[in-house]
Amino acid sequence: MLRLNFLLLSLAIVCALGVVTSQHKARKYFMALQSEKDKAQEMEVEWGQLQLELGSLALPARVEKIASAQLQMRVPQGKQIQFVRIDSARVVTP
Amino acid sequence: MMHHVGTLKASGQMALPPWRSRVLFVCLLAGFVGLLARGVYLQGINNGFLQQKGDARYGRVVAINAHRGMISDRNGAPLAISTPVDSIWASPQDVKATPKQIKTLASMLDLNAAKLKRRMLNKSRDFVYLKRQLAPELAGKVAGLGIPGVSLQREYRRYYPSGDVTSQLIGFTNVDDKGQEGIELALQSLLSGKAGSQRVIKDRRGQIVEDVASLRLPKEGGDVVLSLDNKIQFMAFREIRKAVEDHKAKAGSIVVLDAKTGEVLALANWPSFNPNNRSNLEPGAMRNRVVTDMFEPGSTMKPFTVAAALELGKVKPDTIINTENGVYKLGGRTIHDTHQAASLSVAQVIQKSSNVGAAKIALLMKPKQLWTSLSEDGFGAQTGSGFPGESPGILRDYKKWRPIEQATMSYGNGISVTLLQLARAYTAFANDGELLPVTLFKREVPPIGISVFSPATAHAVKDMLETVVRPGGTAPLAQITGYRVAGKTGTAHKVEGGRYVDHYVASFVGMAPASNPRLIVAVMVNDPSGAAYYGGLVAAPVFRNVMGSALRQFNVPNDAPLDNVMRPDPSEFVREDV
Numbered sequence: 001m002l003r004l005n006f007l008l009l010s011l012a013i014v015c016a017l018g019v020v021t022s023q024h025k026a027r028k029y030f031m032a033l034q035s036e037k038d039k040a041q042e043m044e045v046e047w048g049q050l051q052l053e054l055g056s057l058a059l060p061a062r063v064e065k066i067a068s069a070q071l072q073m074r075v076p077q078g079k080q081i082q083f084v085r086i087d088s089a090r091v092v093t094p
Numbered sequence: 095m096m097h098h099v100g101t102l103k104a105s106g107q108m109a110l111p112p113w114r115s116r117v118l119f120v121c122l123l124a125g126f127v128g129l130l131a132r133g134v135y136l137q138g139i140n141n142g143f144l145q146q147k148g149d150a151r152y153g154r155v156v157a158i159n160a161h162r163g164m165i166s167d168r169n170g171a172p173l174a175i176s177t178p179v180d181s182i183w184a185s186p187q188d189v190k191a192t193p194k195q196i197k198t199l200a201s202m203l204d205l206n207a208a209k210l211k212r213r214m215l216n217k218s219r220d221f222v223y224l225k226r227q228l229a230p231e232l233a234g235k236v237a238g239l240g241i242p243g244v245s246l247q248r249e250y251r252r253y254y255p256s257g258d259v260t261s262q263l264i265g266f267t268n269v270d271d272k273g274q275e276g277i278e279l280a281l282q283s284l285l286s287g288k289a290g291s292q293r294v295i296k297d298r299r300g301q302i303v304e305d306v307a308s309l310r311l312p313k314e315g316g317d318v319v320l321s322l323d324n325k326i327q328f329m330a331f332r333e334i335r336k337a338v339e340d341h342k343a344k345a346g347s348i349v350v351l352d353a354k355t356g357e358v359l360a361l362a363n364w365p366s367f368n369p370n371n372r373s374n375l376e377p378g379a380m381r382n383r384v385v386t387d388m389f390e391p392g393s394t395m396k397p398f399t400v401a402a403a404l405e406l407g408k409v410k411p412d413t414i415i416n417t418e419n420g421v422y423k424l425g426g427r428t429i430h431d432t433h434q435a436a437s438l439s440v441a442q443v444i445q446k447s448s449n450v451g452a453a454k455i456a457l458l459m460k461p462k463q464l465w466t467s468l469s470e471d472g473f474g475a476q477t478g479s480g481f482p483g484e485s486p487g488i489l490r491d492y493k494k495w496r497p498i499e500q501a502t503m504s505y506g507n508g509i510s511v512t513l514l515q516l517a518r519a520y521t522a523f524a525n526d527g528e529l530l531p532v533t534l535f536k537r538e539v540p541p542i543g544i545s546v547f548s549p550a551t552a553h554a555v556k557d558m559l560e561t562v563v564r565p566g567g568t569a570p571l572a573q574i575t576g577y578r579v580a581g582k583t584g585t586a587h588k589v590e591g592g593r594y595v596d597h598y599v600a601s602f603v604g605m606a607p608a609s610n611p612r613l614i615v616a617v618m619v620n621d622p623s624g625a626a627y628y629g630g631l632v633a634a635p636v637f638r639n640v641m642g643s644a645l646r647q648f649n650v651p652n653d654a655p656l657d658n659v660m661r662p663d664p665s666e667f668v669r670e671d672v
Contacts, residue, residue, distance in 0.1 A: 026304070045177065048178070051172050055256075079575075079656045081576075
């Protein structure tokens with residue numbers, strides 16, 4: 001009876017220690033998860049900002065200004081445009 | 095004590111009375127029982143108290159952020175996007191900062207150090223904002239200072255990259271991220287995210303160490319893809335703005351429709367406003383006039399009168415109408431034509447925009463017939479765009495029409511429409527008589543139209559509309575090199591206080607390429623007060639520029655030779671009748 005009690009006691013102690021270590025581990029993993037989540041959030045933030053930046057850099061007003069002022073580009077006249085039809089690969093000369 | 099007892103024992107002179115050990119035993123036992131009872135009471139019976147204390151120290155409910163969905167154009171370019179910003183706040187009770195730290199913080203936040211210190215250390219308050227809506231990068235640096243009692247709070251700010259180009263359509267949100275106008279308002283429930291919350295355990299350093307329970311899952315806001323095309327939108331906006339400024343007009347609107355799908359590719363108004371900075375906002379600039387404002391369209395209505403008569407077999411395109419040399423008396427009123435002709439064919443009535451001709455054609459029909467046709471074309475009812483505050487226009491009950499009213503309605507007086515309604519009605523001429531539903535959102539499947547005219551009628555009217563832009567018509571300025579154009583000008587007197595005044599609304603609605611229309615552009619300029627006020631002079635050039643660049647944008651093949659555009663001198667214009 002006494003031996004059984006001792007056995008149960010030591011079993012209980014081992015279990016208790018197990019609970020403590022697994023709790024500790026769980027918290028450690030959880031913190032790792034949390035920091036990954038934070039990273040994901042940060043990346044999302046960055047994505048949004050890049051999207052915004054792209055949006056403002058690609059604004060048609062800005063593109064047009066650069067094209068005409070810096071690159072001396074012009075809108076082609078009707079005669080300067082040739083249409084290539086994909087179906088017959090035939091060049092339609094205007 | 096022990097020593098003393100020992101010595102007593104060792105001496106053996108005196109035995110302890112047995113009751114002393116018993117008293118001690120009972121005392122100790124009572125102590126243990128007391129502790130045990132207290133333990134049972136705290137842990138078992140009244141455990142809420144300690145639980146509460148523990149939770150108060152380590153348990154926290156934290157919010158899980160959810161942001162508002164993005165609004166983008168049909169190609170994915172962002173038109174409204176939420177990005178996180180951080181607000182810096184302090185809880186003065188807990189602030190422990192060295193003077194040097196306060197100085198650094200002040201220079202980071204661009205604040206006065208003395209003032210900042212006073213605010214941070216104002217013990218009478220639990221919570222003070224130090225600075226709101228900071229860029230996350232800077233906020234990260236602030237957090238890096240590690241001042242106890244100073245924390246960040248995540249908030250979202252809405253940005254509109256295209257600024258005033260799309261402002262009336264997109265609308266905006268208020269500080270609480272709630273839609274106030276436009277699409278932001280119409281789709282508030284879809285766009286808005288719902289923040290979730292979870293119960294966590296935080297350790298001494300404020301780090302989350304355990305996720306206890308998720309109280310509410312966050313719901314991210316849905317993204318919205320509009321039918322708009324950013325580039326065409328920009329062109330449309332730029333041109334309408336230029337037209338309003340050049341012609342000293344009060345306002346102007348333009349809408350570009352995909353003639354095959356009914357999608358709105360561009361929708362712009364001037365005056366406009368910058369949704370990112372609404373500090374000096376005029377109320378008029380916020381209106382999406384294309385959808386919410388109705389106006390008397392004038393001659394842009396004539397094609398629908400003619401189409402109704404053609405459909406009923408009352409006339410043929412070459413039927414000659416007696417136009418009475420441009421003066422026609424009816425019910426005590428006189429209808430005038432500036433372009434005086436004894437007689438015109440039905441096609442010429444459209445080309446020259448004759449009011450007398452249109453009135454006579456209208457009077458060939460019964461009021462109910464004309465009314466039915468016009469209401470089938472979508473007049474007098476909302477287009478179903480779902481835009482907040484959309485006007486249905488006015489198409490009065492035919493039972494109350496007098497003949498003069500039926501006559502004036504034929505050329506767009508006594509009827510009110512929105513520009514979107516008008517543009518949509520023209521889809522019937524572009525699609526073999528099928529009227530398409532319009533939408534502000536990108537379509538994945540082709541829409542189902544309603545057949546309102548026979549293909550023969552639609553083609554006949556479209557052919558007439560092509561003559562409008564040729565020399566001898568009212569809008570040669572609408573010609574586009576390399577493409578056939580079909581369209582109609584409108585110049586209407588404005589109604590003020592129930593009377594027609596000498597202020598005008600100039601409009602043009604057209605489609606191209608006429609052989610197989612791809613796009614419909616409707617332009618309206620309100621009260622041009624420069625030298626010109628005719629639709630053919632004010633609105634048609636806007637149409638030409640926007641339509642021309644949009645056709646190039648979509649790589650629409652030419653359907654006309656590239657060298658036959660004849661632009662007569664403006665003084666030789668065929669003036670339309672107003």
